[in-house]
Amino acid sequence: MAEVYHAWRADETTRNDYNPSPSRYVSLNEKDEALPLEEAVVHLLKAKEERVLKEVPSRFG
Numbered sequence: 001m002a003e004v005y006h007a008w009r010a011d012e013t014t015r016n017d018y019n020p021s022p023s024r025y026v027s028l029n030e031k032d033e034a035l036p037l038e039e040a041v042v043h044l045l046k047a048k049e050e051r052v053l054k055e056v057p058s059r060f061g
Helices: 002-015 037-060
Strands: none
16 A cells, blocks of 8 residues: 555656645645735735834833
8 A cells, every 4th residue: 555655646746846845735625815915915014013113112212
């Protein structure tokens, strides 16, 4: 049984151009939810603002 598995695995790896990325071999059968670009930008700007506000007191204190 191990020989069959290793033969299959070698064949699968060769077909994928020796790409070791787990995402090529593992499928969750779930669709990833994409965040709209505008919403992602808002989240990033808020996070940046929060980080800056946390750093300000340490710079002057």
